[in-house]
Amino acid sequence: MIEVKNLTKQFGSQTVLRSISETIRDNEVVCIIGPSGGGKSTFLRCLVLLEEATDGQVIVNGVPLTKKNAVLMRRNMGMVFQNFNLFPHMTALKNITAAPIHVCGLSRQAAEAEAMELLDRVGLADKAHAFPSELSGGQKQRVAIARALAMHPEILLFDEPTSALDPEMVGEVLSVMKSLAHSGMTLVVVTHEMGFAREVSDRVLFMDNGVIAEQGSPAELFGAPKEERTRNFLRMVL
Amino acid sequence: MALYLEGVLVALKGVPVTVGVSFAATVIGILFGFVLAIMKLSRSRVLGAIATVYVEVIRGTPVVVQALVFAYGIPQLLQAHGVAFKWDRLIIPAVLCCGLNSAAYVAEIIRGGLQAVDKGQTEAAYSLGMSHSLAMRIVIIPQALKIALPTFGNEFVALIKETSVLSYVGVVEILRRGAIWNAKTFYTFQAYIGVAIVYMLLTIPLGRLIKYLEKRMSTG
Numbered sequence: 001m002i003e004v005k006n007l008t009k010q011f012g013s014q015t016v017l018r019s020i021s022e023t024i025r026d027n028e029v030v031c032i033i034g035p036s037g038g039g040k041s042t043f044l045r046c047l048v049l050l051e052e053a054t055d056g057q058v059i060v061n062g063v064p065l066t067k068k069n070a071v072l073m074r075r076n077m078g079m080v081f082q083n084f085n086l087f088p089h090m091t092a093l094k095n096i097t098a099a100p101i102h103v104c105g106l107s108r109q110a111a112e113a114e115a116m117e118l119l120d121r122v123g124l125a126d127k128a129h130a131f132p133s134e135l136s137g138g139q140k141q142r143v144a145i146a147r148a149l150a151m152h153p154e155i156l157l158f159d160e161p162t163s164a165l166d167p168e169m170v171g172e173v174l175s176v177m178k179s180l181a182h183s184g185m186t187l188v189v190v191t192h193e194m195g196f197a198r199e200v201s202d203r204v205l206f207m208d209n210g211v212i213a214e215q216g217s218p219a220e221l222f223g224a225p226k227e228e229r230t231r232n233f234l235r236m237v238l
Numbered sequence: 239m240a241l242y243l244e245g246v247l248v249a250l251k252g253v254p255v256t257v258g259v260s261f262a263a264t265v266i267g268i269l270f271g272f273v274l275a276i277m278k279l280s281r282s283r284v285l286g287a288i289a290t291v292y293v294e295v296i297r298g299t300p301v302v303v304q305a306l307v308f309a310y311g312i313p314q315l316l317q318a319h320g321v322a323f324k325w326d327r328l329i330i331p332a333v334l335c336c337g338l339n340s341a342a343y344v345a346e347i348i349r350g351g352l353q354a355v356d357k358g359q360t361e362a363a364y365s366l367g368m369s370h371s372l373a374m375r376i377v378i379i380p381q382a383l384k385i386a387l388p389t390f391g392n393e394f395v396a397l398i399k400e401t402s403v404l405s406y407v408g409v410v411e412i413l414r415r416g417a418i419w420n421a422k423t424f425y426t427f428q429a430y431i432g433v434a435i436v437y438m439l440l441t442i443p444l445g446r447l448i449k450y451l452e453k454r455m456s457t458g
Contacts, residue, residue, distance in 0.1 A: 050361050075367035085362035089380050098376060099366035144362075151366055 001026050002047060002155065002188075007056035009042055016042045018210035019056065024188055026154075029181045031197035032190045034207035035233055040190040043207065044157050047188070048077050061154075075103065078148030082160040084140040086132040092119065092143045093128040096150045104151070111150075118146035122176050138169030145176055156180065158189040194238055198222050206230045241425050245432025248419040252412035253436065259333050259404065259411065260397040266337025267397075268390060271344025278349060289345065296342035301335070302403045308335040309407035332404045340397055347393070351386035352378060387455065391448035395441050402437075412436055 002024040009017040016039045024030055032040045045051040047058055049070040058065040065073055087095050096118060097111035106114075119125045122142040132140055141161060148156060158177065162170040174196050181187055181200045191197060197204050197218060204221040206214045206229075214227045222238075225231045277289035296304070308331040316323040325331050355378050363373035405414035416433035420426050 048365055050364065071364075071367060071369050074365060077365075079362075079365035081358060081362060081365075083358055085356075085358040087359065087362070087377055087381075089384065099368060102372055102376060103367045147366070 001061055001186075003057075003059040004043075004047070005057045005059065007043070007046055007058065008054050009039075009046060009051060010054045016210055017046070017053070017056075020210075020212060022205070022212060024155075024186065027184050027186055028203060029187045029201045030189070030203050030205060031201040032188065032205045032207055033192070033194065033197055033233075034205075034213075038207045039210045040207045041159050044079075044159050044188060044190050047157060048074055048079055050079075075151055076153050077155045077157060078151055078153035079157045079159065080141070080144050080148055080161050082163050084132070084137070084144045084164075086140055086144055086147070088132050091129045091131055092124065092135070092146075095132070095143060096147045099147070100150050115146070115150060118149055119143070121149075121179075122146050123172070136169060137165045138172045141165065141169075141173045142176055145173075145180075149180075155186040155188065158187065158191065160190050160192065162191070162193055192237070194222070194234075206233065208233070241428045242431060245416065245419070245425065245428040245430075246435050247432075248429070249412050249416045249432040249436040252410060252415035253440070255329075255409065256398060256401050256411040257440070259329065259336060259401050259409070260394060262333045263336035263340055263397050263401070264390070264394045266333070267340025267344045267393065270338065270341035272348055274341055274345035275348035275352065278345065279352060293342045293345055296339055301339050301400055302406055304339055305332065305335045305403055305407050308332075328408045332401075332407055332409045336397060336401060336404070339400075340393060344390070344393060347386050347389045348382065351382035351389075354385050355381045384455065388448060388452040391444075391451065395444050395448065398440050398444070399437060 004020055004022045004024075007017050007020040008015070016037075018039075020039075020043065032043065034040050042051055046053050047060075047065075049058075049065055049067065052067070060073055060077065063069065063073065086092075087098065090098065093112060093115050096115040097106075097108070100106040100111040100114070101108060116125060116128060119128055122145055124139060124142055124146070127135060127139060127143070132143070135143065145156075145161075161177065162173050165173065170193065174193060177187070177189070177196070178200055189197075189201070199218075201218055203215060204218050205212050206221060206225075206227070208229050214221065214225060214230045221230065222234065225234060274289045274292065277285040278293075280286060309325065309328055312331070313323050313325060359377050359381065360373055363377045364370075368377070401409075401411055402413040404411055405417060408414075410418070413433055416429045420429035423429075
């Protein structure tokens with residue numbers, strides 16, 4: 001479970017997050033939607049301390065996240081990035097086994113066996129020895145998801161995972177994400193894919209101008225948005 | 239015409255020493271330059287300051303001055319304080335000096351390489367629970383070195399020319415060979431043209447080779 005209390009983030013004179021308080025419950029699938037610059041990515045990145053908040057707290061399973069414990073806490077929270085960020089000098093298999101071997105001390109055999117299972121799960125067992133440069137965008141993202149899963153995190157964060165993909169590859173990635181959602185993992189997904197948000201999430205947060213302007217179940221938020229700005233946004237994207 | 243050829247042949251005799259010293263100095267330069275780069279990027283202010291001062295002093299003074307201080311200055315200073323010191327062979331301070339000099343430049347090359355690695359790589363490494371040093375070791379540094387590799391090649395070529403300075407400290411490399419022949423025969427123009435030609439025979443093919451390797455690495 002992630003508790004966020006009065007999370008504030010300023011970049012110079014710009015306030016990107018305005019004292020946000022929210023809770024992400026276990027096994028919840030939360031999608032964050034909203035206009036660009038609204039603070040969605042910054043919020044997500046604060047959850048793993050890839051951004052340092054100016055004020056406020058992030059509390060994961062009862063433990064406040066600090067610079068000192070971030071390295072340890074991050075083992076439990078995986079992240080999938082918009083630009084994949086696969087390690088180009090390693091094969092798909094090595095990308096996935098790197099952290100389990102060097103961070104968790106797993107043996108090479110155990111790590112590779114599990115990595116192959118994960119690759120199979122995302123439909124890329126045959127690409128185990130391919131380098132990222134040999135993979136399509138959709139394949140890269142699926143490897144990135146497998147890489148994050150290899151650390152057995154309780155929570156997986158997605159920062160616009162399909163925004164950098166050609167349209168025909170979006171489906172294969174969303175499909176993997178859907179199966180993760182159905183398996184009961186806690187997912188927090190910043191996305192522009194409204195269809196996915198509607199179909200899979202337990203809760204949708206609409207973020208605008210540094211605050212969570214509105215939230216609700218997909219039916220509530222998409223079907224009967226209460227706020228004017230939510231309606232405006234949805235009108236533009238749907 | 240035969241004199242020009244002789245000038246070249248005389249200069250050619252210095253090639254083994256020049257190439258040997260350049261190679262040794264490049265290796266020292268890369269190893270020590272790497273240490274300096276890490277020091278500069280470390281969180282320790284003291285280490286960073288030491289590295290910065292070192293780089294500024296070395297890059298701010300001519301190599302020939304550094305060579306003279308090393309080869310002649312240090313023994314004299316030690317002797318003045320009663321320590322009987324003399325370099326066994328002047329090639330030792332020569333190689334050290336060029337290596338330590340090269341290190342200052344290599345440090346900046348490596349620092350550039352490290353900063354050229356995409357920020358997303360560090361973020362991905364952190365997100366997997368890697369510490370900063372682990373991320374550097376298995377994700378960032380390998381990529382930085384790959385980026386910096388062509389520049390190392392250029393450093394080697396630069397050193398080949400720079401080692402000409404060592405003729406000042408008694409190392410018989412290419413330039414010194416030419417200078418000795420000139421002192422004997424007074425064919426000054428032929429002597430130094432011969433020297434120039436031999437340097438070009440080394441640097442031009444090497445330069446092409448590095449360009450070729452650079453191309454292969456960027457497409458691979």
